[in-house]
Amino acid sequence: MLPADPSDMSYHADFHRKIASHPETSPILPVIDAHLHFVDFIQDTDGMKKLIAAMDAGRVAKAVLFGLPLKKKWDAFEKHAPHYYLDDNSRCYYFHQTDEIVAEAYLDLQAPARRRLAPLVCGFNPTDKNAARDIERMLNKYSFWRGIGEILCRHDDLTNLTNEETARVNHPALFDVYALCAARRLPVLIHQNSTSVSIHDEYEHLDELEEMLQKFPETVFVWAHCGISRRVFHKNYHEMVSALLDRYPNAHVDISWVVYDDVICTMLEPKKHWLETINRHPTRFSLGSDLCGHFEHLGRSLARYNGLLRSLSPRVRRLVSSENAERLWFRRGARRAGQARG
Numbered sequence: 001m002l003p004a005d006p007s008d009m010s011y012h013a014d015f016h017r018k019i020a021s022h023p024e025t026s027p028i029l030p031v032i033d034a035h036l037h038f039v040d041f042i043q044d045t046d047g048m049k050k051l052i053a054a055m056d057a058g059r060v061a062k063a064v065l066f067g068l069p070l071k072k073k074w075d076a077f078e079k080h081a082p083h084y085y086l087d088d089n090s091r092c093y094y095f096h097q098t099d100e101i102v103a104e105a106y107l108d109l110q111a112p113a114r115r116r117l118a119p120l121v122c123g124f125n126p127t128d129k130n131a132a133r134d135i136e137r138m139l140n141k142y143s144f145w146r147g148i149g150e151i152l153c154r155h156d157d158l159t160n161l162t163n164e165e166t167a168r169v170n171h172p173a174l175f176d177v178y179a180l181c182a183a184r185r186l187p188v189l190i191h192q193n194s195t196s197v198s199i200h201d202e203y204e205h206l207d208e209l210e211e212m213l214q215k216f217p218e219t220v221f222v223w224a225h226c227g228i229s230r231r232v233f234h235k236n237y238h239e240m241v242s243a244l245l246d247r248y249p250n251a252h253v254d255i256s257w258v259v260y261d262d263v264i265c266t267m268l269e270p271k272k273h274w275l276e277t278i279n280r281h282p283t284r285f286s287l288g289s290d291l292c293g294h295f296e297h298l299g300r301s302l303a304r305y306n307g308l309l310r311s312l313s314p315r316v317r318r319l320v321s322s323e324n325a326e327r328l329w330f331r332r333g334a335r336r337a338g339q340a341r342g
Helices: 010-020 048-057 098-107 131-141 156-160 172-184 206-215 237-247 259-264 272-280 298-303 306-311 314-330
Strands: 031-037 060-066 070-072 092-094 117-121 147-152 188-191 221-223 251-255 285-287
Touching: 010 298, 031 285, 031 298, 031 314, 048 060, 048 298, 060 098, 060 147, 060 298, 060 314, 098 117, 117 131, 131 172, 147 172, 172 188, 172 206, 206 221, 206 237, 237 251, 237 272, 251 259, 272 306, 272 314, 285 314, 306 314
Parallel strands: 031 060, 060 117, 117 147, 147 188, 188 221, 221 251, 251 285
Antiparallel strands: 070 092
């Protein structure tokens, strides 16, 4: 998640510099970016023209694209306009128009470019029991949506800065959403921290996810960042992820944002036990940049995974880099890219 001008934001600048300084500018084979926000936290974007150009330059064949369900407020007492949700103490609020921003930009594309994108619906409040009705209206308005998400549930600092009650994957407001997704064969991309930033001896929030995986076996869930967030960690994390994938055939994970650098690899080379985990579940992992609205470093962001891709067999490399995301987001359901209403 890169802000508009990361040099102005010390908390987030380190991650930006890490990506910007990566020596490789593109992945070693064409990939599908399975986790890409079209806008940032003030709903700004570089736009579709720059996105497509960055995809071309960075060997990104396709992308799973969505807005941001939250908007950062610029409070009157703050001298400087925020770009990222951690820039100051102002709150974030649910911003339903984010889907319209994505939809309008998508509709401006020609059919070949549309076929490279899988747009998702995310502009709803996950603690509102009318959420499924809001989503269904958007699904009926435009026929091109390929899934739901990223739903932002437990998310450490972002949770603390968000108005409304705490969102969680097993909030009753989401039950009808999951049922709707099963009925329409739409996968759900969900952010749910596995634990809190202060509890590392147990998985404080994992039971909430498992409850939903059990309760909605026909709903396909993609767990963003494998449940990792800033300052969220646990010894032998790979064992939990592998066991979860063993137990629930409807569970998938994406490797995006900080999980690769902080947990999966050392100096951009994957740890042996994570390679074993991926090889044990080769059809359940995909890769994402998690960029937010600004695409200059799209190729470099995905090139960070080259160490992982080089360590995999050709078959597993293809699955993780593109085929799993293709199957989940581009082939599922009856909607065809290039068709739209509105």
